[in-house]
Amino acid sequence: MNKNQYNVSEKLFELNEFSKKTRQYLHKIPELSGQEVKTSQYCHDLMTQFGYATKTYEGYTGFIADLIVDPAKPLIAFRADMDALAMPDMTNNEYSSIHEGCAHNCGHDTHMAIALTAANYLSKHRDEMHANVRFIFQMAEEDMRVPGEDKMVELGCVEGVSEIYALHNCGALETGYISFNAGVVSSWGSSWILDVYGVSAHSSTPQKGLDAIRETCRIIDYMDYIVAKKTDPFSPAVFSCGMIKGGTIPNAVADHVQACGTIRAMDQETDQILKSSFQEIIARSEAGGFKTTITYDSYPAVENHPKSHQRILEAAAQFLPIEHIESNSHPITGSEDFSYMINATRDRIGAMFSSAVAIKPKE
Structure with missing residues (x-):
């Protein structure tokens, strides 16, 4: 990350190395849907170290972690999916998958690293928070046949949540861009x-x-x-x-x-x-x-709420040049089970956005 290119505070930039190392470690230990044992334990251990109150679900790898600064304030949730794909890892570097035939080719290692970095930062600055926060580490997003987001909703992962957010990495956009819209996001x-x-x-x-x-x-x-x-x-x-x-x-x-x-x-x-x-x-x-x-x-389709769309737009504008913010992007024909969590919140307030991860080739 080039902190001079984006409006990133010194305090947040200090976590750049943590974020990178976390993503690399998670990339090494990919696990299939419903089998995210090592992954879940690693994330759970970190969230506990950060001072979050965690709740696990017997028989499942997913869990939630709360940071409550004031019970009277609203509870905002962020979802990070944990599972990988049954595919070979073609990265061929020091943090390539150690689990043969399994790889984070959909980038959920990135989703978790971002969530863990955000959780780390918030735990150090809770006195500046205007809401309580919940991080939801979800199992089995990739495989519809395995209990995933729908099961976590059934178990109560969004109880009390006022708004919920999630991201997905986007390899079609160069790093430093964000893409989202108001309305239907996925099919x-x-x-x-x-x-x-x-x-x-x-x-x-x-x-x-x-x-x-x-x-x-x-x-x-x-x-x-x-x-x-x-x-x-x-x-x-x-x-x-x-x-x-x-x-x-x-x-x-x-x-x-x-x-x-x-x-x-x-x-x-x-x-x-x-x-x-x-x-x-x-x-x-x-x-x-x-x-x-x-x-x-x-x-069901993921549908971004107008209120959440505006929140993302305002937050992105604090860090990115306006030309790097695509706030009216086209929906995709891919599908996402994040819809279950949005639909389970009290007023269906939530949104999903795409965070660019493509690296521009060196000239």
Whole structure:
């Protein structure tokens, strides 16, 4: 960090080395969704050292940490997700992942380091605080199949919270920029699992069977048509199939196929159009003699509250040149479970913003 480039106080700049070392250590110990044991313990130990009152949840890695300066003041929360991805780490440096096949390729190590640095700073300057603060260290943001933000909300992580904030790093913007908007930030997102059951037969007599592979392909192809012809072109929608598994031997008609993918939409109406159309297509398969099941795991859209949007804008303006602040950015078709936490606050006041992390190549 170049403190002369941004309006950063000397006291905050003193934590620059702490922030860097923290991020590097967390990058070395990535853990998958719901398995963030080392990560959670490391963050918990630091928050305890900073003087925060922590609360853990039995059987889960997520926890909260509170700094209460005056019970009469509002409680503001900040979410940091902890999990990593099942991918190789290609950084090849002294702080590369020590867990083979697992890496912080989505940058949650950065999210935690920022939260821990902010928590460290606030603990040293609590006499200057105008609100109480809660840091929420969330498990399992990446994998919809693992209890994550929805479970933490159920366990009470946002009880008493007046406003809540979160960030996500953005590799498309050069360091020193911030991006956010008022309104929808990310899509309604659902992961789906479709099972199609047919009838097996020898490949020499396919008429005696019901080909689950061919039927699954028909369903998926038709969903692309639905996106093109049944949704509003001014309301983006995305249907994707990322995995198909079926058949056991090459010379037999497959009697079972499982396909998995995602549905994304920028509003709830479009989300429902996609899901109801999916169901209609599947019903035709049932009429043809196939048996089917489909399950969804869904995230609501993240929607920034105008009050929170203004707070971020005012805070960013204290540190960044106005030309580095994108306060009316386009929403993304990616999905985020942070929506659960915003929606669980008393007045749904909260926001998510993007913090740039790209490094400009040296000329």
